[in-house]
Amino acid sequence: MESIIVEFQNCFIFILLLFFFSLLSYSFFKKPKGNFDLPPSPPSLPIIGYLELFFSALTQKYLQKLSSKYGPLLNLGIFNVPIILVSSASMVYEIFRVNDVNFSSRGVAAIDESLAFGSSGIIHAPYGDYWKFMKKLVATKMLGPQAQEQSRGIRAEELERFYKTLLDKAMKKEKVEILVETVRLINNSICKMSMGKSSVENNDSERVMILSAQLSALSMKFFLAKMLRNLLEKLGFSLFRKEIMGVSHRFEKLLDRIILEHEEKLDGNQDKDLMDAFLEAYRDENAEYKITKAHIKSLFVELFLGATDTSATATHWTMAEILHNPKVFERLREELDSVVGKTRLIQETDLPNLPYLQAVVKEGLRMHPPIPVFVRSSQKGCRIGGFYIEEKTTLMVNTYAVMRDSNSWEDPNEFKPERFLASSRKEDNIFNYIPFGSGRRRCPGSNLGSIFVGTAIGIMVQCFDWEIKGDKVNMEEATGRSFLTMAHPLRGIPFPRIINPLPCNV
Numbered sequence: 001m002e003s004i005i006v007e008f009q010n011c012f013i014f015i016l017l018l019f020f021f022s023l024l025s026y027s028f029f030k031k032p033k034g035n036f037d038l039p040p041s042p043p044s045l046p047i048i049g050y051l052e053l054f055f056s057a058l059t060q061k062y063l064q065k066l067s068s069k070y071g072p073l074l075n076l077g078i079f080n081v082p083i084i085l086v087s088s089a090s091m092v093y094e095i096f097r098v099n100d101v102n103f104s105s106r107g108v109a110a111i112d113e114s115l116a117f118g119s120s121g122i123i124h125a126p127y128g129d130y131w132k133f134m135k136k137l138v139a140t141k142m143l144g145p146q147a148q149e150q151s152r153g154i155r156a157e158e159l160e161r162f163y164k165t166l167l168d169k170a171m172k173k174e175k176v177e178i179l180v181e182t183v184r185l186i187n188n189s190i191c192k193m194s195m196g197k198s199s200v201e202n203n204d205s206e207r208v209m210i211l212s213a214q215l216s217a218l219s220m221k222f223f224l225a226k227m228l229r230n231l232l233e234k235l236g237f238s239l240f241r242k243e244i245m246g247v248s249h250r251f252e253k254l255l256d257r258i259i260l261e262h263e264e265k266l267d268g269n270q271d272k273d274l275m276d277a278f279l280e281a282y283r284d285e286n287a288e289y290k291i292t293k294a295h296i297k298s299l300f301v302e303l304f305l306g307a308t309d310t311s312a313t314a315t316h317w318t319m320a321e322i323l324h325n326p327k328v329f330e331r332l333r334e335e336l337d338s339v340v341g342k343t344r345l346i347q348e349t350d351l352p353n354l355p356y357l358q359a360v361v362k363e364g365l366r367m368h369p370p371i372p373v374f375v376r377s378s379q380k381g382c383r384i385g386g387f388y389i390e391e392k393t394t395l396m397v398n399t400y401a402v403m404r405d406s407n408s409w410e411d412p413n414e415f416k417p418e419r420f421l422a423s424s425r426k427e428d429n430i431f432n433y434i435p436f437g438s439g440r441r442r443c444p445g446s447n448l449g450s451i452f453v454g455t456a457i458g459i460m461v462q463c464f465d466w467e468i469k470g471d472k473v474n475m476e477e478a479t480g481r482s483f484l485t486m487a488h489p490l491r492g493i494p495f496p497r498i499i500n501p502l503p504c505n506v
């Protein structure tokens, strides 16, 4: 972690030097297009503006402080290029309720050719025909209710494997690294759902997990490369290209082989997975949109990243909160015992009957959104909160600040799942609760993500008591990542309390 920060600091110094050497040519760079009433800017360094914010240790917290001092809509321009920071539910409402189509793209990719967050994936696809086609296919073949029902058995198998791993560790009195085991559970489930059951047996899921972790470790670099791309391109410079493309090439090699194996499958009647569906669309001459294999590979990489890190991080934080708040643990245990009992493992069809567990998951996501800041871009100029936002302006929505805003939430820094129980919910303001984003580019995997978190937490609380070193959980946030991760990963020794439960899929 320290090395990441040092690298960022070096990079910061490098960019500053770069800036001074290119000062003379600066006048040729982009200038504001008019004297529009842009949102206010807090005091900043001359010319480079808020470049420092990208190198600050805890971005979402730093941004939260700025907005609580200077307002919910701020212009944090760098080198005269406006970047708008959004930090309140009322601004989120204006953007995603009133101007959603205008903000339904994410601007330029960090590096076009990269399989992750590049220009052929879904995440940076502009709002248009390609995005609509891919989204529909992912919804019907993987994330929609019918597709999810068909893949329920896969998730049940993996959940049982997760339980057995914890039980094995419990028998040996070994510590469990909650994040590591949860990443494996979700990664295996996603791999089986998207590339077939054999992906776990032949270790492809393990390879995907390793490569995804490498990409994930570069998440802040992706963010920086994207945000500074337009400026640095003018100097013929591309940030972090070598590192990003190195992992992208390794991922591509793996996916090329998996695609080939799917194409060579002898028995056409074998179970169809998401890859089969996308290859069918690729071969379909009459498809609404003609996709390429590069599109398929990018989509898969982004699904692996989008699904696993987010859901595992949410589980990690939520479990930490539960162990940090013994009363929540007790109440959750009581609910699980009375609804599921002690003779079988929780399964995902139990979730609708477990309102407190659902409230715990929601509260975990409110306090610790895995993606604390998400990015959008305006298609054309418009007014938000009385200010003018120019076309092609980058918007950073600080979900962390919105969901900890004391104007919207009582005791925003306290873990109180009760606030999400029907009886105590005052009003439904969907714009102050945005862990999955908002509008038409909102996360399409929100339902599946909540299932992953709910069932993993369910198993850990239903089946085990936990001993944590020092008896206190350290809730400090890690630095240098664009995902919101724990500075001190949660480790605990599980003690089994349910003997020989029936599996989840009975």
Ligand code: HEM
Pocket: 122, 123, 124, 135, 302, 303, 306, 307, 308, 310, 311, 314, 369, 370, 371, 374, 375, 435, 436, 437, 438, 439, 440, 441, 442, 443, 444, 445, 446, 448, 449, 450, 453
């Ligand atoms: C707890 C789990 C999850 C969280 C907190 C989460 C959060 C998010 C957020 C904040 C966004 C950006 C939304 C916006 O711009 O408005 C997003 C986008 C996305 N997520 Fe998730 N996500 C989760 C799970 C998943 C899962 C399980 C999948 C798929 C299997 C998934 C696939 C995606 C995709 C494809 C996008 C891009 C959508 C687009 O650009 O149209 N996510 N997610």
